[in-house]
Amino acid sequence: MKRIALAIIYVAILLWVPHLVFSDCVDVRRFTVWYPQGEHILVFYRVATPIARVNIPNCSIKPSSTVRLITNYLCDSDKIIINGEPCNIMTVTSASAP
Secondary structure (H helix, E strand, C coil), X not given: CHHHHHHHHHXXXXXXXXXXXXXXXXXXXXXXXXXXXCCCEEEEEECCEEEEEEXXXXXXXXXXXXXXXXXXXXXXXXXXXXXXXXXXXXXXXXXXXX
């Protein structure tokens, strides 16, 4: 009986863990444009709809900056290339989040 209970708990944890892992990630694969919001925040848009807000505290972002994504799925603590320099992403917020 203990084995069955443990097996159920393990399965429940495995089903719940992906939600923890992907909770702070946003798919920006189809973004069409980005705009800086202040000096350390990028907002990615799909046409006129915001899809992600990315906080990059260690890099300065200007409207003339060049931005290159390393992956199409941005998560907290990922890297992004700004003006040829790798920068750490502090937080990623979906546009659907408040």
